[in-house]
Amino acid sequence: MNEASPGAAFISVLRRDLMLAYRHRAQILNPLLFFVIVVSLFPLGLDPEPELLHTIAPGVIWVAALLAAMLSLDNMFRSDFDDGSLEQLLLTPHPLPLLVLAKIVAHWLTSGLPLLVLAPVLGMLLNLGNESLFSLLATLALGTPVLSLIGSIGVALTVGLRGGGVLLSLLILPLFIPVLIFAANAVGNAGAGLDITGQLAFLGSLLALASALAPLATAAALRISLN
Amino acid sequence: MRPKQRNRLILAIVIVLFVSISAVLALTALEKNINLFYSPTMIVNGEAPKDRMFRAGGMVSDGSVQRDPDSLEVSFRLNDEANEITVKYTGILPDLFREGQGIVVQGKLAPDGSVMATEVLAKHDENYMPPEVEHALETARKMGVADAEKE
Amino acid sequence: MSIIPNWLYRLSSPKNFYRFAGTASVWCSWITLILVVVGLYYGLINSPPDYQQGDTTRIMYVHVPAAWMSMFVYMVMAGSAAVGMIWRIKASTAVANASAPVGAMFTALALLTGMLWGKPMWGTYWVWDARLTSELILLFLYLGYMALQSAIEDRETAARATAILALVGVVNIPIIHYSVEWWNTLHQGATVTKFDKPSIHISMLIPLLIMAVAFKFYYLSNVFQRARCELLEREKDKLWVRELLGEKNSE
Numbered sequence: 001m002n003e004a005s006p007g008a009a010f011i012s013v014l015r016r017d018l019m020l021a022y023r024h025r026a027q028i029l030n031p032l033l034f035f036v037i038v039v040s041l042f043p044l045g046l047d048p049e050p051e052l053l054h055t056i057a058p059g060v061i062w063v064a065a066l067l068a069a070m071l072s073l074d075n076m077f078r079s080d081f082d083d084g085s086l087e088q089l090l091l092t093p094h095p096l097p098l099l100v101l102a103k104i105v106a107h108w109l110t111s112g113l114p115l116l117v118l119a120p121v122l123g124m125l126l127n128l129g130n131e132s133l134f135s136l137l138a139t140l141a142l143g144t145p146v147l148s149l150i151g152s153i154g155v156a157l158t159v160g161l162r163g164g165g166v167l168l169s170l171l172i173l174p175l176f177i178p179v180l181i182f183a184a185n186a187v188g189n190a191g192a193g194l195d196i197t198g199q200l201a202f203l204g205s206l207l208a209l210a211s212a213l214a215p216l217a218t219a220a221a222l223r224i225s226l227n
Numbered sequence: 228m229r230p231k232q233r234n235r236l237i238l239a240i241v242i243v244l245f246v247s248i249s250a251v252l253a254l255t256a257l258e259k260n261i262n263l264f265y266s267p268t269m270i271v272n273g274e275a276p277k278d279r280m281f282r283a284g285g286m287v288s289d290g291s292v293q294r295d296p297d298s299l300e301v302s303f304r305l306n307d308e309a310n311e312i313t314v315k316y317t318g319i320l321p322d323l324f325r326e327g328q329g330i331v332v333q334g335k336l337a338p339d340g341s342v343m344a345t346e347v348l349a350k351h352d353e354n355y356m357p358p359e360v361e362h363a364l365e366t367a368r369k370m371g372v373a374d375a376e377k378e
Numbered sequence: 379m380s381i382i383p384n385w386l387y388r389l390s391s392p393k394n395f396y397r398f399a400g401t402a403s404v405w406c407s408w409i410t411l412i413l414v415v416v417g418l419y420y421g422l423i424n425s426p427p428d429y430q431q432g433d434t435t436r437i438m439y440v441h442v443p444a445a446w447m448s449m450f451v452y453m454v455m456a457g458s459a460a461v462g463m464i465w466r467i468k469a470s471t472a473v474a475n476a477s478a479p480v481g482a483m484f485t486a487l488a489l490l491t492g493m494l495w496g497k498p499m500w501g502t503y504w505v506w507d508a509r510l511t512s513e514l515i516l517l518f519l520y521l522g523y524m525a526l527q528s529a530i531e532d533r534e535t536a537a538r539a540t541a542i543l544a545l546v547g548v549v550n551i552p553i554i555h556y557s558v559e560w561w562n563t564l565h566q567g568a569t570v571t572k573f574d575k576p577s578i579h580i581s582m583l584i585p586l587l588i589m590a591v592a593f594k595f596y597y598l599s600n601v602f603q604r605a606r607c608e609l610l611e612r613e614k615d616k617l618w619v620r621e622l623l624g625e626k627n628s629e
């Protein structure tokens with residue numbers, strides 16, 4: 001028998017998804033543009049007083065990150081479902097949770113990671129201050145993978161449904177709330193010069209738990225949705 | 228071992244590993260105690276944020292409540308049995324506000340170290356009893372103190 | 379020998395469950411009515427006011443049982459959804475689906491009465507502390523469950539998809555219960571559901587427990603009634619439903 005090892009399968013799914021994303025650059029860029037525009041709407045809608053912006057910046061950036069994640073999540077399995085390659089994925093002899101994890105990693109690399117690059121610029125626009133920038137990057141680095149992981153469960157449950165996008169936000173946004181609370185709180189506290197290791201530890205805990213369990217739940221949900 | 232069994236074993240080990248990492252981190256986070264409010268000791272030690280709204284919690288010190296006769300202004304002291312801070316507030320206080328009661332105030336730190344509160348919330352305890360019982364308990368406590376003093 | 383006892387196995391068939399739930403629902407309704415009347419009499423009229431909170435404390439007799447039920451119903455819902463998914467027992471799935479609206483109602487009731495209680499006592503309707511926030515998330519979870527269930531047309535698929543969602547949401551339940559211990563919340567700690575002696579006077583504990591039992595029976599009667607409707611709809615082409623309808627028509 002000449003079967004590829006599970007590791008090789010993981011790599012090939014990851015490469016395929018990254019390649020697809022690279023070929024459809026607009027699909028990656030649109031959620032990022034959305035992120036930038038939403039964040040820059042707040043100073044326009046509110047009184048652009050530096051102190052006020054400084055106070056609301058952590059929450060605004062994080063809420064915008066959640067919404068951008070929701071937008072990009074919708075695409076995670078959609079095109080694969082439409083062209084039938086998702087069913088092929090389910091039929092491979094490799095463990096499905098592993099392949100799902102590859103797709104989640106690809107999603108994070110194309111949606112979460114770019115946010116980390118953009119966030120410092122937006123932080124400056126919102127007068128966040130240098131002491132908060134590090135904490136903003138740290139929370140985004142720990143938090144956005146959780147968004148991709150938890151989000152994949154919701155996407156897998158709603159794939160192939162009409163009006164899945166709105167339903168997806170109903171299912172997933174409540175589960176994102178803990179990430180939002182601890183991340184925004186950490187950035188705010190860092191701005192006031194307080195210790196934030198507690199919040200970061202909690203985000204890390206969420207990340208570890210989600211990486212262990214979300215691929216399993218997503219794999220199970222995909223098998224149900226494609227039944 | 229067949230590949231399928233091996234995969235299962237690896238999966239189980241990975242899950243146990245990640246869940247335990249998660250538990251350890253969660254316990255670390257709980258130890259740090261991400262608080263709804265700061266205690267007077269933390270504020271005296273300068274742990275509270277300087278130019279941002281925060282919440283302070285503690286017991287209202289006995290005999291410290293001073294009301295302004297002409298307005299709704301009120302000032303009182305909050306303690307946590309180790310340290311005390313002064314709180315100033317203008318507005319209507321909740322029903323449960325009284326001396327010795329645990330409360331949470333939201334406000335900013337003034338330069339003199341007192342808290343300018345914009346909101347006062349009363350925190351009530353988990354004990355429920357009729358007034359007579361509380362009266363009886365109070366009497367018993369006083370008797371107990373008196374007995375202890377005699378000895 | 380099977381793990382599942384014989385009587386339970388027989389009960390799990392839709393036809394038998396339908397009959398059982400019909401009888402049980404009627405009984406549970408009557409018990410609920412009696413207990414609510416007794417509980418409210420003791421709670422609102424024949425119990426002492428609190429030493430600190432006075433008469434406002436009487437909100438407790440609705441608020442606390444509703445909050446308990448909001449978590450209990452979720453556990454029942456997730457548990458029976460899981461059983462329905464693993465062993466493909468239709469009655470179990472029907473119970474899970476029937477639980478969601480009742481659970482959402484209890485959660486909303488707990489939040490609403492809590493707000494009414496919070497204004498006079500704490501001085502605010504709402505505060506974003508861990509207990510209140512996690513209870514609000516619970517309400518969203520119930521609503522998400524119902525939304526997903528109504529969005530998927532195929533009932534078998536819907537049942538299994540919602541089961542996964544319900545199981546993911548179970549993470550929230552310990553957070554709600556322990557939030558008052560883990561964080562310094564404005565909401566006070568547990569009074570009755572702790573290993574220590576309850577810190578509530580017996581004259582107030584009795585009406586509270588009566589109301590809690592009344593809410594449990596209300597839930598049972600409601601869930602049996604809803605599960606019956608769901609089973610009839612699901613099994614509308616089966617012989618037993620036709621026979622049942624035939625019986626009704628010929629009467």
